[in-house]
Amino acid sequence: MALFPKEIDFFEIFDRASLNIAKAAELLVSLMENFDNVEQRAKEIYEVEQDGDILTHEIMKKLNKTFITPIDREDLHALACSLDDVLDLIWGAADRIVVFKIKESTKEAISMSKDLLTTAEAMHKALQKLKEKNYSHVQEYCIEINRLENRIDRDFRDALGKLFDDEKDPILIIKWKEIYEHLEDASDRCEDVANVLESIVLKYA
Amino acid sequence: MALFPKEIDFFEIFDRASLNIAKAAELLVSLMENFDNVEQRAKEIYEVEQDGDILTHEIMKKLNKTFITPIDREDLHALACSLDDVLDLIWGAADRIVVFKIKESTKEAISMSKDLLTTAEAMHKALQKLKEKNYSHVQEYCIEINRLENRIDRDFRDALGKLFDDEKDPILIIKWKEIYEHLEDASDRCEDVANVLESIVLKYA
Amino acid sequence: MALFPKEIDFFEIFDRASLNIAKAAELLVSLMENFDNVEQRAKEIYEVEQDGDILTHEIMKKLNKTFITPIDREDLHALACSLDDVLDLIWGAADRIVVFKIKESTKEAISMSKDLLTTAEAMHKALQKLKEKNYSHVQEYCIEINRLENRIDRDFRDALGKLFDDEKDPILIIKWKEIYEHLEDASDRCEDVANVLESIVLKYA
Numbered sequence: 181m182a183l184f185p186k187e188i189d190f191f192e193i194f195d196r197a198s199l200n201i202a203k204a205a206e207l208l209v210s211l212m213e214n215f216d217n218v219e220q221r222a223k224e225i226y227e228v229e230q231d232g233d234i235l236t237h238e239i240m241k242k243l244n245k246t247f248i249t250p251i252d253r254e255d256l257h258a259l260a261c262s263l264d265d266v267l268d269l270i271w272g273a274a275d276r277i278v279v280f281k282i283k284e285s286t287k288e289a290i291s292m293s294k295d296l297l298t299t300a301e302a303m304h305k306a307l308q309k310l311k312e313k314n315y316s317h318v319q320e321y322c323i324e325i326n327r328l329e330n331r332i333d334r335d336f337r338d339a340l341g342k343l344f345d346d347e348k349d350p351i352l353i354i355k356w357k358e359i360y361e362h363l364e365d366a367s368d369r370c371e372d373v374a375n376v377l378e379s380i381v382l383k384y385a
Numbered sequence: 386m387a388l389f390p391k392e393i394d395f396f397e398i399f400d401r402a403s404l405n406i407a408k409a410a411e412l413l414v415s416l417m418e419n420f421d422n423v424e425q426r427a428k429e430i431y432e433v434e435q436d437g438d439i440l441t442h443e444i445m446k447k448l449n450k451t452f453i454t455p456i457d458r459e460d461l462h463a464l465a466c467s468l469d470d471v472l473d474l475i476w477g478a479a480d481r482i483v484v485f486k487i488k489e490s491t492k493e494a495i496s497m498s499k500d501l502l503t504t505a506e507a508m509h510k511a512l513q514k515l516k517e518k519n520y521s522h523v524q525e526y527c528i529e530i531n532r533l534e535n536r537i538d539r540d541f542r543d544a545l546g547k548l549f550d551d552e553k554d555p556i557l558i559i560k561w562k563e564i565y566e567h568l569e570d571a572s573d574r575c576e577d578v579a580n581v582l583e584s585i586v587l588k589y590a
Numbered sequence: 591m592a593l594f595p596k597e598i599d600f601f602e603i604f605d606r607a608s609l610n611i612a613k614a615a616e617l618l619v620s621l622m623e624n625f626d627n628v629e630q631r632a633k634e635i636y637e638v639e640q641d642g643d644i645l646t647h648e649i650m651k652k653l654n655k656t657f658i659t660p661i662d663r664e665d666l667h668a669l670a671c672s673l674d675d676v677l678d679l680i681w682g683a684a685d686r687i688v689v690f691k692i693k694e695s696t697k698e699a700i701s702m703s704k705d706l707l708t709t710a711e712a713m714h715k716a717l718q719k720l721k722e723k724n725y726s727h728v729q730e731y732c733i734e735i736n737r738l739e740n741r742i743d744r745d746f747r748d749a750l751g752k753l754f755d756d757e758k759d760p761i762l763i764i765k766w767k768e769i770y771e772h773l774e775d776a777s778d779r780c781e782d783v784a785n786v787l788e789s790i791v792l793k794y795a
Contacts, residue, residue: 240580244587250455250660279546341689350555350760354562357764375650382654445785449792455660484751555760559767 186246190239190256191311197235197263198304204228204270205297211274212293215285222274229271236264255380262372266303269366270296273359280355288339289356292332292363299328299370306377315381322381325374332367336360392453395444395461396516402440402468403509409433409475410502416479417498420490427479434476441469460585467577471508474571475501478564485560493544494561497537497568504533504575511582520586527586530579537572541565596658600649600666601721607645607673608714614638614680615707621684622703625695632684639681646674665790672782676713679776680706683769690765698749699766702742702773709738709780716787725791732791735784742777746770 204225211221239260243253273293276282306321339360347353409430416426444465448458478498481487511526544565552558614635621631649670653663683703686692716731749770757763 240584241587244584250459251663253456254459254660254664275542279542280549337685337689344690344761344765350764351549351558353761353764354555354558355549379650379654382651445789446792449789455664458661459664480747484747485754556754556763559760559763560754 186248187252187256189246190242191307193235193239193242194259194263194307195304195311197232197239197260198300198307200228200232200235201263201267201270202297202300202304204232204267205293205300208270208274209290209293209297211277212285212290218282219278222271222278225271225274229267232264232267236260251383255376259373259376262369262376265369266300266366266373269362269369273362273366276355276359276362280359282355282359286339286356288335288342289359289363292335292339292360292367295328295332295335296363296366296370299325299332299367302328303370303373306374310377310380315384318377318381322374322378325370329367329371329374332364336364336367392457392461394451395447396512398440398444398447399464399468399512400509400516402437402444402465403505403512405433405437405440406468406472406475407502407505407509409437409472410498410505413475413479414495414498414502416482417490417495423487424483427483430476430479434472437469437472441465456588460581464578464581467574467581470574471505471571471578474567474574478567478571481560481564481567485564487560487564491544491561493540493547494564494568497540497544497565497572500533500537500540501568501571501575504530504537504572507533508575508578511579515582515585520589523582523586527579527583530575534572534576534579537569541569541572596656597662597666599656600652601717603645603649603652604669604673604717605714605721607642607649607670608710608717610638610642610645611673611677611680612707612710612714614642614677615703615710618680618684619700619703619707621687622695622700628692629688632688635681635684639677642674642677646670661793665786669783669786672779672786675779676710676776676783679772679779683772683776686765686769686772690769692765692769696749696766698745698752699769699773702745702749702770702777705738705742705745706773706776706780709735709742709777712738713780713783716784720787720790725794728787728791732784732788735780739777739781739784742774746774746777 207221207225207228211218211225214221239256243256243260248256302321302324306318306325309315309317309321340357343353343356343360347356412426412430412433416423416430419426444461448461448465453461507526507529511523511530514520514522514526545562548558548561548565552561617631617635617638621628621635624631649666653666653670658666712731712734716728716735719725719727719731750767753763753766753770757766
């Protein structure tokens, strides 16, 4: 059973939205690794986030104007919301670094950001394959996203453990805990994307 | 295309629910500005929250007993949940002030609460206009809610920045951070309400 | 009006999923009460959580492969997600105790865990009764879950109040606040389960 043209239209925007997220994740890795010109780097991520908002708005408008079945609509809506959340959380992590006036990076923040970038790239590939109706490859990338989410989960636990073991300043603990939570939440939302993709593929494959 | 009578029934309860939220937001502004009889003031907000619970329950019961299309049902359910969340978070902010035994207000808490009250009033007007089928005015108030949400976002960032810059007691930082987060979350849920309203208007206008 | 066989199939898995949650809650109470071999006890809860993941996956797969009405699908999906969240949060609470290297329990943690176990047992009974089409008993257990959720809400407020009154170490405050929040969130998700159950019963009873 082939997808209807209407869904194909959506998948083209989702493809662009996920490429945009990968761009934000790349800028976040650079910020975490270099930790110079932090305000300027955060501003660049903000601009990517603003582009993402325009894409989300485009999807929502199309969803309200297109006649599709309720079940498909539910999937496409959940996909749009989760992608939007991932981008918000990446921007949120960068912004907290500015607001909290963090002076230097941690190994854990670099490692979590890198894994998040790899996840974002797998998500982009999954959505590309969906657009191309290459369903078995969609599933492969979904498995990859789930594997990466488990890794970031462990990253996060390790980062928290190390933070509470080594850091004695409670204020710095509050700050880094919140940044790590943003990265972990972003990864959870990527897993939500993979779950919706798997459910779409199950229906159409 | 006119709305069906069934939806009109719902919109009448949503109108009352949003008026109730504006009432809670007004009591919160008074609490933050005066900071006297804090327990008594929090109790008054709790009573408004209890009234809201009854309205939510009424909507949910009606939703389960009324035959409407799945898409409309989804919108009305999302609307009810978001309105319920806004009220819970306003009450939560007031309650934390009691539980944390906060002794004095901050300029930032007063300013965020006032902006939240303005948002609640715009939300009430939007739902009044929806009840009256005045769709173009619904859209105007939705734009106003989005504008206010951006302002509260900036308020929140500034409040966090000031808190971490000026406050040296980590325990007070934990307490105020949580109160500010409640106010920011309440504003996010108002934005969710605006998004659902825009999608309803797109379908019927 | 009787339930369709298709839904009955789902209710059988939900019955098992809720029994699994009650098992995890029981292990959590033992952990909180004994506070010995904490890592081993947390590992046992992790294994129960993994079993739950398999059940969630089974439900989601069935949901994607079964033709049911969109409204029922929405209910069953919400039910699966909320049950999954409860189990994640129980495991999360146990895991934080390990990661934060907590040395001793608190009266409040024991009391919240016990109330959560009672809630999990009521939830399991509600889902058993649903499977047996005994709708009036489903409703009774839902009222019981709501009553318990209110109690855990008060437990949580008291636990927070006591933590900020008695504990002077901000790092311990951060740690216990997060553990209490996990337990409170788990109870909120149980209330979500009760809400979905009430809506299912309203439709079929």
